Amino acid sequence: MDDNNTALAVENLATYFFLEEGVAKAVDGISFKVKKGRTFARVGESGCGKSVTALSIMRLIPDPPGRIVAGKIVFDGTDLLVLDEKQMRHVRGNKIAMIFQEPMTSLNPVYTVGSQIVEAVKLHQGKSDSKAWSDAVRMLERVGIADPARRAREYPHQMSGGMRQRVMIAMAVSCKPDVLIADEPTTALDVTIQAQILDLLDELQAQNNMSILLITHDLGVVAERGDDIAVMYASKIVEKAESGPFFAEPVHPYSQGLLKSLPQLNLSPKRLSTIAGTVPEPLHFPTGCKFHPRCSTGRNDKRCQTTEPQLRNVGHGRQVACWHAPGYETNEERAEYESKYGKRQ
Amino acid sequence: MNQNMENANNYLLRVDDLKTYFAIKKGLLRRTVGFVKAVDGVSFRICPGQTLGLVGESGCGKTTVARTIVRLVPATSGRIVFEDTDVLSADKSQLRKVRRNISLIFQDPAGSLNPRMTVGNIVGDPLRVLEKITGSELADRVAILLTKVGLAADHINRYPHEFSGGQRQRIGIARALALEPKLVICDEPVSALDVSIQSQILNLLKDLQEEFGLTYLFIAHDLAVVKFSCDVVAVMYMGKIVEQADDKELYGNPLHPYTRALMSAIPHVDPSLRGKRTALGGEVPSAFEPPKGCPFHTRCPLAEAKCSEQMPPFEKKSDHQDHFVACWKANGK
Numbered sequence: 001m002d003d004n005n006t007a008l009a010v011e012n013l014a015t016y017f018f019l020e021e022g023v024a025k026a027v028d029g030i031s032f033k034v035k036k037g038r039t040f041a042r043v044g045e046s047g048c049g050k051s052v053t054a055l056s057i058m059r060l061i062p063d064p065p066g067r068i069v070a071g072k073i074v075f076d077g078t079d080l081l082v083l084d085e086k087q088m089r090h091v092r093g094n095k096i097a098m099i100f101q102e103p104m105t106s107l108n109p110v111y112t113v114g115s116q117i118v119e120a121v122k123l124h125q126g127k128s129d130s131k132a133w134s135d136a137v138r139m140l141e142r143v144g145i146a147d148p149a150r151r152a153r154e155y156p157h158q159m160s161g162g163m164r165q166r167v168m169i170a171m172a173v174s175c176k177p178d179v180l181i182a183d184e185p186t187t188a189l190d191v192t193i194q195a196q197i198l199d200l201l202d203e204l205q206a207q208n209n210m211s212i213l214l215i216t217h218d219l220g221v222v223a224e225r226g227d228d229i230a231v232m233y234a235s236k237i238v239e240k241a242e243s244g245p246f247f248a249e250p251v252h253p254y255s256q257g258l259l260k261s262l263p264q265l266n267l268s269p270k271r272l273s274t275i276a277g278t279v280p281e282p283l284h285f286p287t288g289c290k291f292h293p294r295c296s297t298g299r300n301d302k303r304c305q306t307t308e309p310q311l312r313n314v315g316h317g318r319q320v321a322c323w324h325a326p327g328y329e330t331n332e333e334r335a336e337y338e339s340k341y342g343k344r345q
Numbered sequence: 346m347n348q349n350m351e352n353a354n355n356y357l358l359r360v361d362d363l364k365t366y367f368a369i370k371k372g373l374l375r376r377t378v379g380f381v382k383a384v385d386g387v388s389f390r391i392c393p394g395q396t397l398g399l400v401g402e403s404g405c406g407k408t409t410v411a412r413t414i415v416r417l418v419p420a421t422s423g424r425i426v427f428e429d430t431d432v433l434s435a436d437k438s439q440l441r442k443v444r445r446n447i448s449l450i451f452q453d454p455a456g457s458l459n460p461r462m463t464v465g466n467i468v469g470d471p472l473r474v475l476e477k478i479t480g481s482e483l484a485d486r487v488a489i490l491l492t493k494v495g496l497a498a499d500h501i502n503r504y505p506h507e508f509s510g511g512q513r514q515r516i517g518i519a520r521a522l523a524l525e526p527k528l529v530i531c532d533e534p535v536s537a538l539d540v541s542i543q544s545q546i547l548n549l550l551k552d553l554q555e556e557f558g559l560t561y562l563f564i565a566h567d568l569a570v571v572k573f574s575c576d577v578v579a580v581m582y583m584g585k586i587v588e589q590a591d592d593k594e595l596y597g598n599p600l601h602p603y604t605r606a607l608m609s610a611i612p613h614v615d616p617s618l619r620g621k622r623t624a625l626g627g628e629v630p631s632a633f634e635p636p637k638g639c640p641f642h643t644r645c646p647l648a649e650a651k652c653s654e655q656m657p658p659f660e661k662k663s664d665h666q667d668h669f670v671a672c673w674k675a676n677g678k
Contacts, residue, residue, distance in 0.1 A: 045539035046510070161403070162628050190402035190566065192625040195610040217540060220612030224619070247614060259614060261544035263573040265596060266618055271551065272544035272573060278509045279539060 007211040008034040008057070008096070008179050013071035015049075015056045017282075018064065024282035026052040028235040029070070031311075034179060037205065039212040041226030041243075043219060043258075045279050048232040050215045054181045057213075058098055059088050075179070094124040097172035101184035103164035107156040113140070113167045114152030117174050124175045139170040143200055162193035166200070173204055180205075181213045186221065198225055219262060223247050231255045234280055234290035237311055241318040251318065251325045253295045289323070297324050302341050356390045356426075357528055357560050358414070363387045363423035365406075365413045369633065381632045383409040385584035386423075388659075391528070391577075396554070396561040398575030398592070400568060400607070404629060406584040407564045411530045414562070415447055416440060427528070445475060448521040452533035454513035458505040464491070464516055465501035471523045490519040493556075495549060511542035515549070522553065530562045535570060547573055568611060572596055577667075580604045583629065583640040586659065590668035600662055600675040603641050639673070647674040 015027040027049040034040040044050045055061050056068050059080065073080040080091065100106040108116060117136035121127055127135065133152075140148035143166040156164055165185065172180060182201065186194035198221065205212055216222060222229060222243070229246045231239045231254065239252040250256045257275040277294040280286060286293050288305045298304030303323055311319045314327040322328060329337075365384040368377045383406045391397045399407045412418040414425055416432060425432040427443050435443060451457040458467055469487045472478045478486060488498035494515040505513055514534065521529055531550065535543040547570065553559060565571050571578055572592055579589040580601065588601040599605050606625040613619050627644045630636050636643050642652040651673055659671040 045541060160628055190629075191568075191610040192402065192606060193628065194612075195625070198612075218612065219540065219614050223614045223616070224612045247616070258540055261541055262614060263544070263547070263567075263569040264615065264618075265569050265572055265608070265611065265613075266615070268572070268593075271548050274544045274548060275541040278511055278542065 005035050006033045007036045009074040011072040013053065013056055013073065014069045015052050015061055015066060016069050017066045022283050025235050026282055027056060030237050032230055032237065032240065034211045034213050036211055037209040038227040039214050039225055040228045041214045041216065041222040042230045042232055043216060043222050044232035045217060047279055047281065049235045050232055051183055054098065054183050054215055057181065058092055058096065093120055094175045095177055096179045096181065097177040098181040098183065099168045099172045099185050101187050103161065103168045104156060106168060107164060109156055112153050112155055117171045120171055121174050135174065139174045143170045162189055165189060165197055169200065176208055177210065179211045179213060183215045219258060234285055235282060236321065239320045245316060245318060251320045252322050253297060254291050303337055355392065357393045357428065358391045359426040361388050361424040363413060363425065364421040365409050365418055366421040379633060382584050382635065384413060387586055389579055389586065389589065391560055391562060393560050394558055395577065396563050396575045398563045398565065398571040398578040399581060400565060400571050400578060401581035402566060402629060404632065405581040407581050408532055411532055411562065411564055415444055445524050446526050447528045447530060448524065448526040450517050450521050450529060450531045450534045453537050454510060454517050457517055458513060460505055463502050463504055467516060468519045468523055471520065475524060490523060494519045510538055511545060514538060514546055528560045528562065532564045536565065536567065550574065568608060583635055585640065585671065587641065588670045590665065594665045594668050598663060600670045601672050602645050602647050
């Protein structure tokens with residue numbers, strides 16, 4: 001039953017980069033399921049591994065220096081990680097498509113936008129030239145580009161940022177993918193255009209029962225568009241929940257800190273609440289819980305400093321990785337802790 | 346003359362009807378075929394100790410305003426008065442004095458720091474070049490600046506690449522403060538930073554303002570960031586200020602349809618804030634061929650015939666003092 005609802009399942013994925021300076025564990029054992037017709041949002045700050053996860057799913061990690069060292073990515077009953085390149089090409093762009101943050105650098109400047117969409121349609125669906133071209137024009141129309149027949153013959157530089165992002169989306173959904181990975185799709189755009197693009201994604205999702213893996217750092221976007229949320233910090237998921245409960249009551253201190261540090265339109269505080277310190281780099285992750293040096297509770301806690309908490313169910317469909325989260329610790333662990341470090345208040 | 350004196354007392358910076366046009370040249374002879382009106386009749390005033398926010402979407406001209414104020418870009422017409430100096434007609438030595446008192450903080454902290462210079466040189470160069478401070482005195486001054494912005498004094502011999510984005514922005518702030526400027530122009534100071542770092546920098550800018558009595562011209566596209574940081578907010582669209590008021594009034598009672606659309610387009614974390622979205626169709630028109638009349642009429646839900654013919658005046662339309670708006674249809678009781 002559960003499997004029928006799952007469009008894409010990532011299990012224990014670990015992607016490392018083998019650099020001269022050492023091994024950078026960009027993604028280190030993460031699991032999540034993208035459900036059919038729903039939007040799974042992943043939030044996190046730069047360098048937390050959001051994009052590397054996306055590229056791992058598409059098998060686009062540059063090797064060397066990067067390599068997927070463990071895990072499974074199950075799509076449609078098969079593990080994508082065991083497919084050869086030819087089989088993968090059938091999935092990539094066809095069944096699972098991706099849109100990127102910067103449309104200018106992901107579109108080819110020397111081809112018209114129409115011919116770039118045609119290329120995808122012809123490759124994956126084996127349509128004739130003229131059929132593919134009329135498909136491309138129809139796709140441009142569907143993503144809200146006025147005068148699509150003329151626009152299809154134009155080059156990316158002749159378009160505005162919002163329009164280029166529409167072209168990217170048209171290209172990505174031209175083969176009716178089951179899963180769309182949207183990596184910061186609106187970060188480069190103005191707010192009024194951002195609202196248009198997000199509405200468009202909603203619409204396309206409803207029409208095709210498409211699943212969306214939305215990667216962003218903007219908590220506002222996540223709150224409005226995500227169904228399920230995962231917060232990433234330093235290569236791991238630290239909290240996972242449905243959108244409603246998550247925003248009503250975030251549990252992990254990092255999630256709480258993120259939400260509190262946002263300037264809000266309805267409040268006029270004298271100062272913003274902050275998270276001390278900076279995001280650690282993959283080559284220099286702290287021991288124990290990776291968030292402990294920045295955490296007001298965990299900073300002085302011996303266990304947080306030495307033992308990394310794993311993601312655990314704490315009820316109501318919520319998973320969290322924090323020793324101090326309510327309902328996280330087992331009785332045995334509490335007893336062990338207290339015998340080692342003394343009673344906790 | 347008399348009037349000039351008066352202004353000098355009230356305002357640190359006065360900008361009147363500023364226009365900055367860029368010529369478009371075409372053909373073999375590079376003839377000027379038209380103009381991009383990047384800034385088209387902008388006026389505002391900033392009182393000492395105040396923060397004026399300039400908000401708008403990309404390409405609306407907010408950065409060009411900043412660059413024109415320090416004469417990095419020549420103005421086409423208008424008047425800029427800083428303290429009692431007319432900036433646009435200032436000679437070399439006057440301009441030097443003005444630029445010493447106005448410093449800039451940029452969006453991209455990595456791109457605005459020389460990768461081959463140590464932090465000590467980056468922050469200390471303005472002092473060395475303009476105030477002829479050298480040796481141990483220079484090192485002391487730099488160390489004080491670094492601690493003021495939340496860095497350690499022993500960071501002085503490190504290079505920019507050894508720092509995170511937020512720390513680099515702190516270096517940029519230390520450099521901007523080195524000469525004890527009166528006005529600091531912050532051009533999107535936090536938009537390249539992570540959320541958890543953004544709030545640290547916004548707090549720092551506020552603390553420094555209090556400590557040094559700084560005046561800010563704060564340029565940003567994020568309305569929530571501007572709300573936190575600014576006392577007065579001006580909204581720009583296609584080279585013009587379309588609405589201006591103090592922050593409480595502007596956010597509580599926005600009158601221009603563009604301001605309203607901007608506010609409603611912001612995705613909110615708090616579900617109770619999600620009002621009805623005023624969907625704004627279309628895109629910002631090309632700056633090469635701006636629409637006639639009100640530049641916003643092509644996207645405006647309220648537009649009528651008059652709007653496409655005549656530019657509305659920038660006038661008071663609310664009971665509230667100093668709330669100005671340029672819109673034929675705005676009606677604020």
